[in-house]
Amino acid sequence: MQLLLSTWAEAEAYLKTSKGIILPIGSTEQHGPNGLIGTDALCAEVIARGVGDATGAMVGPTIPVGMAVHHMEFAGSMTLKPSTLIALLRDYVLSLSEHGFQRFFFVNGHGGNIASVRAAFYEIYAENRALRGKDAPDLRCTLVNWWENAEVSRLSKELFGNKEGSHATPSEVSVTQYAFPDSIKTTAMEPETAAAGGFYDARDFRRRHPDGRIGSAPGLARPEHGQRLVEAAVGAISRQYESFLGEA
């Protein structure tokens, strides 16, 4: 059930059955030679909607632009400053909480968001407590990265072995190839598998990772792999969502 495709009366009815909502969050940033700039947003969205379908959960609008300061030396990358992203998440959660939502389950597509999102959770708890005092509702926020679960890890390893890497991975590129078959890019890459390694700021990232990939061989991406990855992710994350709702 998508919030954007519901009426307010449907949202009101939903809230009589559940206090949970799934919020996809991605990023708009370079993803190497053949990866889409929207990869992280698109992956988070397709998987979150799958989870919504599987569990009956309400799925909110996707946050398309996240924290990608370190990608800013590649054309087309967009970023919120961490402080802006925190403010946005605070407004999202606190406005939804006015209607009775209390369980906020973020499906994340971008590692760079994690710190800001987790920081935001405590900004939210602090505001909820400060503004609403003793009557504050018990808000609970959690974040899952779509690739961090046994099913997806196993499948990525099976499909791509040690060529998965950590940015512009064949897994995430496969997911977008599956979901957006008209936007499959075929780009020669040299070397096939990019060098791995960390980075600091945007200039440092580009110096170390000149075509944007980190440790990955996204030339191996295939739409049919993407389909399997989506199914694995939806299965695993659906169980995580049910478990989140069921916590005492």
Place this chain on the structure above:
Amino acid sequence: MQLLLSTWAEAEAYLKTSKGIILPIGSTEQHGPNGLIGTDALCAEVIARGVGDATGAMVGPTIPVGMAVHHMEFAGSMTLKPSTLIALLRDYVLSLSEHGFQRFFFVNGHGGNIASVRAAFYEIYAENRALRGKDAPDLRCTLVNWWENAEVSRLSKELFGNKEGSHATPSEVSVTQYAFPDSIKTTAMEPETAAAGGFYDARDFRRRHPDGRIGSAPGLARPEHGQRLVEAAVGAISRQYESFLGEA
């Protein structure tokens, strides 16, 4: 050309041909008994992408949640505070400007965004000037509301006459029915045409407009009207975009 569906190399190539980008902005808020909560975001997105197709312009990610403080008494509505929306827009434009984008054309789906977006333009100009001094690029931002042009006005009037109203209008509902035919809602409404009139804050809005509509009869919405409205809007706004780019 969608930024989310491009690679960074494609974005870089685009920037050699144009400094313009289209940014759809909507809202996630109640739209009366049969209107989707995502109406404003969905309308802005479908029309902005149409303009992108017609003009070859780059279209960035849709801002799905806008300034909807006044809708907060209806379940499912989300809002950014104006100050948060301004911070978001500043980050969007300034990060895109690092790559060379200089002409920012917002296609807006929600009247409630107008003030914050226009305020943001000057926040952006001020920051650009303060941060970059004499070398600041010449940034230009503009906003068009998709319904505010002769073509759409004429067609809305032809289709719905004085039953168009100003919120949850049959025009915007038609657009979403056309774009999302699986999400057409059939809801009885009483009276057919809601009372018109202004409002102040969220409680006041609900008191005056108890089912969320303002002056409109969205029961008249039809997908085929939506198609015509989209075509009219795309045509008119494409000309506005070309004119914006062509300004001295």
Place this chain on the structure above:
Amino acid sequence: MQLLLSTWAEAEAYLKTSKGIILPIGSTEQHGPNGLIGTDALCAEVIARGVGDATGAMVGPTIPVGMAVHHMEFAGSMTLKPSTLIALLRDYVLSLSEHGFQRFFFVNGHGGNIASVRAAFYEIYAENRALRGKDAPDLRCTLVNWWENAEVSRLSKELFGNKEGSHATPSEVSVTQYAFPDSIKTTAMEPETAAAGGFYDARDFRRRHPDGRIGSAPGLARPEHGQRLVEAAVGAISRQYESFLGEA
């Protein structure tokens, strides 16, 4: 009744009779060759006080510096960033609301303020709701531009025809000549009527409008015209204020 010229006991007594207050807001920015930098603040103040006299309303202090980022290439112009102006307005309204004021009627002298002020209204409604919960008072804010009413429009047209323009207008210069007869400037202008047209940021403004005027012939300003304009504005806006207070 001016707040600055009242005692707190008088303010307390006033609040037993009315919850309304008029707040003039202007700008400190270039107004062309013969216009005063304070034009917008001075016009708003003189008219707001006139409305206060005519209606018995409390008139608060004038906000002298507004949002004038686009005038910053002309010496002496001052500006608040939109985010600062929003913070200021929030503090003004929320502090007045602690005493029981609930109807905030801004008399505006500067088009550049409109977006930020309207954005601020929703920042205020959001804060009022967040901080005060169910017990939040019903605050209502509105803004009128002194020149946007039938009486003033008619008179400007009668006096200046199509030489009124949109910045540094003969109307606003006339008002300051009437109110500050010792500060009438006589400056040759070439051409008599400046070119019309829009603008983006400050550099763009100066490039297009090199002496600061937009489409206007302020050499036509006369103090006696100013007197008539003030009277027209006070009449029209007094009725708007009464109507605002009388709304259900």
Place this chain on the structure above:
Amino acid sequence: MQLLLSTWAEAEAYLKTSKGIILPIGSTEQHGPNGLIGTDALCAEVIARGVGDATGAMVGPTIPVGMAVHHMEFAGSMTLKPSTLIALLRDYVLSLSEHGFQRFFFVNGHGGNIASVRAAFYEIYAENRALRGKDAPDLRCTLVNWWENAEVSRLSKELFGNKEGSHATPSEVSVTQYAFPDSIKTTAMEPETAAAGGFYDARDFRRRHPDGRIGSAPGLARPEHGQRLVEAAVGAISRQYESFLGEA
């Protein structure tokens, strides 16, 4: 020379002769039984303008609302939060510095502003340095309280002895009586001289100082005393201003 009553060309010409500007800052807050709510703004303004006349300095717009959190239990008092006042002052000074102003001389009417204004000076210095780097202009800000100089102190002592007190003083009330003779209030006060003493927040202030005065007998105020006080203040502060401009 008042900025509000000058044209931009006059401001430009002034800047060829001086980099200094005087900025009056007051407050809008209760001033006891017979003191005007605008006392601090009105005193700062009349004295600052006198200094401007005496020295030929440019005088900017008066900041009418300052930091008066502790007065908020008295009707009609307005306040900026310290953080808002700092933001406002930053915008004032940095926007004026774009034109070449470098010496900012605040004439203050309200003790409660001092901390926030002095804090703002360092916010400004920090921003100037951060934004403009090696090319940052040498900005200098200073604040004088109109009553803190030998001339005014001596005269206040001569006129009111130990009945001057520290808030709603006969000196400041006299100044407003002189400047606004139509707004002289005659209110019985009991006791003639209020109790002295400190305070913490607004509730504590009202508990300790129930009619708003602190240690003062403003019933002794007379317009003719106000005239002498203004003259003394203008003389003393004019010398302070000249000395400020003349500093190496």
Place this chain on the structure above:
Amino acid sequence: MQLLLSTWAEAEAYLKTSKGIILPIGSTEQHGPNGLIGTDALCAEVIARGVGDATGAMVGPTIPVGMAVHHMEFAGSMTLKPSTLIALLRDYVLSLSEHGFQRFFFVNGHGGNIASVRAAFYEIYAENRALRGKDAPDLRCTLVNWWENAEVSRLSKELFGNKEGSHATPSEVSVTQYAFPDSIKTTAMEPETAAAGGFYDARDFRRRHPDGRIGSAPGLARPEHGQRLVEAAVGAISRQYESFLGEA
């Protein structure tokens, strides 16, 4: 070498030999029945200073209060909101970078800080880039948790096995017992090993973990264990610091 115990000339001399600085960050929050409220700050400080002694690195002042929103239901706990902590870290790093420091190595004592600190790194990179443009120095920030290295993990396991837990651990209590032998607390605990498990906000934390411990048996803490843990941590983290400085 401690910054607080150096002169500015010594700091200037140091900067000719190294661009690195170690910044301890802790928290002021409940640590169970026998743990000190300052545990995280004290552990970070003693270990960071040990690393400074071992490597010759400059050690800056300890940040004593971190992000501890979730501990606020226990007396004496203090917290910064994440947004405040981010602002503080931005000011710390950017002010040190003015002198030439470029490698910022945070030694952290509190898991709750991690998200905010990592978010802050990108806020810093973004500001550095925005403010300083092409001339921005290459800043690098990293964070190590003192307990997350092979040496400390092995020793904790050897000493406490599965009674280490995750908050108010015997390891961290041992470190403070070693460093502050006059402040060893002997408090009966029931049960010896607290229940493990996660938490959301402060009320939820207290409900699940009523005496403040999570999964730990801090009654096992001993000062002699603390000494060994400090030595292990200093050794491991010294190598991490050298490695950080040596990175290409």
Place this chain on the structure above:
Amino acid sequence: MQLLLSTWAEAEAYLKTSKGIILPIGSTEQHGPNGLIGTDALCAEVIARGVGDATGAMVGPTIPVGMAVHHMEFAGSMTLKPSTLIALLRDYVLSLSEHGFQRFFFVNGHGGNIASVRAAFYEIYAENRALRGKDAPDLRCTLVNWWENAEVSRLSKELFGNKEGSHATPSEVSVTQYAFPDSIKTTAMEPETAAAGGFYDARDFRRRHPDGRIGSAPGLARPEHGQRLVEAAVGAISRQYESFLGEA
């Protein structure tokens, strides 16, 4: 009693006996040729702890970095912007107030902090009032500078006469020599007593005061003088603290 060395149960017990807390605040900034960069933080801490011992008061963690924008031209100096320091203080006081602390007694080591700290008090009062409404606790904040009392003034004068100066004073250097005897620096200074005088921003400070001292002869500092100064300060400030707690 130090908060960092207490358990939460001890903090809870303390709150049954007192609502007061002492918070030392210093700075990390140059202190001339032989003064430690941590002078202000170290002095505030040692004296605040002495007051805690003498009065039984709870002493919170020292704020090591304050507002030192004007020292930024000397290596090793750190600063918070005033707005950041205000946010930090707001979080400190409001989080402690959640446990029942109501009397906040800041022992300050740095003149540059005074304005920001006093501004922060009103930010805190405003937030307390806004967030908590009628039920807001009566918070009281005060600041004492350790050197501003008759005992310390008399002793400084006796020890150093007119060579005390106003920054990098022999008194404060003596206190750190007493408290940190291993960090006594012997540096030749020329002239023995630095020139006195004010300053504006950081560049101006360095231009006027090239070795960092203002009007002082810190070569006269001796640890034994430091001991006497600490004793004098502890005695005087303990009485100020008792008096603060005892206020009606």
